[in-house]
Amino acid sequence: MFISIIYLIILCLILTVVKLRQTLLDPKSGEKIPGPFPWPVLGNLRLMRRLCKKFGGQHKAFLELSKDYDSDIINLRLGSSNVIVFSEFDGVTRILHDETFDARPWNEFSKIRNMGMQKGITMHEGPEWREMRAWLVRSLRDLGFGREEMSDKIRDELVIILDNLKSKGGGIVSMRPIISPAVINVIWSVATGKRIENEERLQYFFDLMERRARAFDIAGGMLSVFPWIRHIAPKASGYDLLITLNEELKSFLMETINEHKKNYTPGKEVDLIDMFLAEMYNGKGPEAGFTEDQLLMILIDLFLAGSQTTTVTLDFMFFYMTLHQEAQEKVHKELDSVISCGRLPEQTDRPLLPYTASVMAESQRLRIVTPIIGPRRALNDTIIDGYKIPKNSCILMNLYAIHTNPDDFEDPEAFKPERFMNDGVHVPHKKLIFFGGGHRRCPGETVARSAVFLLFVGIMKNYKLLPVPGSYLDAEPQSGLTLSPKPYEVQLVAHST
Numbered sequence: 001m002f003i004s005i006i007y008l009i010i011l012c013l014i015l016t017v018v019k020l021r022q023t024l025l026d027p028k029s030g031e032k033i034p035g036p037f038p039w040p041v042l043g044n045l046r047l048m049r050r051l052c053k054k055f056g057g058q059h060k061a062f063l064e065l066s067k068d069y070d071s072d073i074i075n076l077r078l079g080s081s082n083v084i085v086f087s088e089f090d091g092v093t094r095i096l097h098d099e100t101f102d103a104r105p106w107n108e109f110s111k112i113r114n115m116g117m118q119k120g121i122t123m124h125e126g127p128e129w130r131e132m133r134a135w136l137v138r139s140l141r142d143l144g145f146g147r148e149e150m151s152d153k154i155r156d157e158l159v160i161i162l163d164n165l166k167s168k169g170g171g172i173v174s175m176r177p178i179i180s181p182a183v184i185n186v187i188w189s190v191a192t193g194k195r196i197e198n199e200e201r202l203q204y205f206f207d208l209m210e211r212r213a214r215a216f217d218i219a220g221g222m223l224s225v226f227p228w229i230r231h232i233a234p235k236a237s238g239y240d241l242l243i244t245l246n247e248e249l250k251s252f253l254m255e256t257i258n259e260h261k262k263n264y265t266p267g268k269e270v271d272l273i274d275m276f277l278a279e280m281y282n283g284k285g286p287e288a289g290f291t292e293d294q295l296l297m298i299l300i301d302l303f304l305a306g307s308q309t310t311t312v313t314l315d316f317m318f319f320y321m322t323l324h325q326e327a328q329e330k331v332h333k334e335l336d337s338v339i340s341c342g343r344l345p346e347q348t349d350r351p352l353l354p355y356t357a358s359v360m361a362e363s364q365r366l367r368i369v370t371p372i373i374g375p376r377r378a379l380n381d382t383i384i385d386g387y388k389i390p391k392n393s394c395i396l397m398n399l400y401a402i403h404t405n406p407d408d409f410e411d412p413e414a415f416k417p418e419r420f421m422n423d424g425v426h427v428p429h430k431k432l433i434f435f436g437g438g439h440r441r442c443p444g445e446t447v448a449r450s451a452v453f454l455l456f457v458g459i460m461k462n463y464k465l466l467p468v469p470g471s472y473l474d475a476e477p478q479s480g481l482t483l484s485p486k487p488y489e490v491q492l493v494a495h496s497t
Contacts, residue, residue: 033387035075043077057479059371059400079225083394087401089431096437103377105394108227112242120297128289137443139275145446155344157182158458170492175318180311187306193271306444309369312484316367319485322465323473335461345457354426358417369482371400466491
């Protein structure tokens with residue numbers, strides 16, 4: 001066994017050296033893009049690990065490399081993968097809107113994340129992906145995305161939150177367990193036509209999503225760089241855990257899908273699963289991609305992207321309100337002047353709350369949940385800013401670098417909501433990217449914006465968030481594939497107008 005492992009390592013070393021030699025000799029390989037020298041087998045993995053530990057995350061490591069090489073585009077080798085990182089607004093915008101970069105790499109991480117199926121809307125590509133994405137956008141619109149019906153669902157969840165908090169009398173709490181069920185249930189009601197009423201079932205789903213997110217944060221990078229490691233160290237690499245969590249998630253969702261299949265009645269579609277079954281049975285059918293596996297992966301994409309990012313975005317906002325009490329006082333003053341006591345917030349309140357909108361924008365600018373977006377795969381050789389981007393290169397985009405560019409944001413690491421205010425009016429900054437762009441722009445953007453606004457405003461209208469006496473609020477986030485606040489608690493006190 002030990003000898004076999006040695007042979008495998010030697011073989012990988014030889015193949016990497018050969019690949020590296022081809023790369024250095026190929027004028028189309030993108031070698032002119034600045035970046036550190038890639039060592040055999042590991043490439044730049046050790047360097048990235050050291051920089052991530054030193055500076056606090058991959059997004060900051062990429063930014064430091066851009067500074068070191070005085071370039072907004074850098075080239076890295078991570079194992080056998082050629083990775084090009086863009087850290088400047090114009091270049092990122094080009095990637096987001098150019099069809100040449102609409103594809104996704106299909107590596108070990110993608111395979112595990114997608115349960116081995118090139119399905120869904122997040123890690124899929126090509127004609128079938130375009131068909132599924134177009135169907136999803138149409139269906140979400142038909143189900144009320146962007147209309148008052150969706151706001152009503154969110155407000156219903158807000159009422160449940162406020163009732164629960166009132167019954168408990170506030171006290172010392174963690175915010176994420178309070179808001180996550182509401183976010184999950186908004187998406188669940190759209191997908192399945194009803195809420196998860198059973199608290200134990202809801203908590204199980206919440207825990208499953210949290211465990212899966214943490215597991216992919218830990219193991220995703222290593223399995224992408226060295227896919228063979230799952231055969232040698234399946235437990236230590238996190239592979240076994242990811243497979244177990246995939247099976248749990250699939251079982252949980254398939255129970256609901258099978259229930260819908262059993263009760264499906266043509267012409268009486270009331271939720272996303274029903275609408276998919278209508279296409280599968282009586283519409284374009286399996287030959288167009290409308291299969292059970294496709295439905296499963298679309299649901300997984302919705303819950304992974306929607307519930308996690310929206311929940312953590314809100315968690316950061318409540319964190320900053322607790323950390324910056326002066327800003328919180330201004331928010332309360334503005335909310336009290338617009339929303340009467342006992343009234344729930346409405347979307348029409350948004351333009352009347354410029355400072356609150358600025359607080360939300362500043363929180364997202366400083367702590368965007370996905371500081372690195374992608375990955376994208378180049379479908380063809382192309383040139384950007386004079387650099388050759390080889391076909392099949394993996395492209396990453398560093399939004400953190402854009403959102404903290406001192407040329408655009410003075411004192412970029414400081415929390416200053418006023419930077420988005422002009423004569424008492426909220427002015428969105430043109431270089432903030434929260435939901436991607438182009439054909440891969442987040443299809444759930446409308447509901448995410450609505451949920452963040454209504455839940456944040458609804459809770460802030462009714463409660464003050466105070467630091468817990470004797471506790472320390474650490475503003476440095478936990479980093480991984482996504483950012484999230486370090487565990488913190490707040491003291492909730494009813495806010496009276």
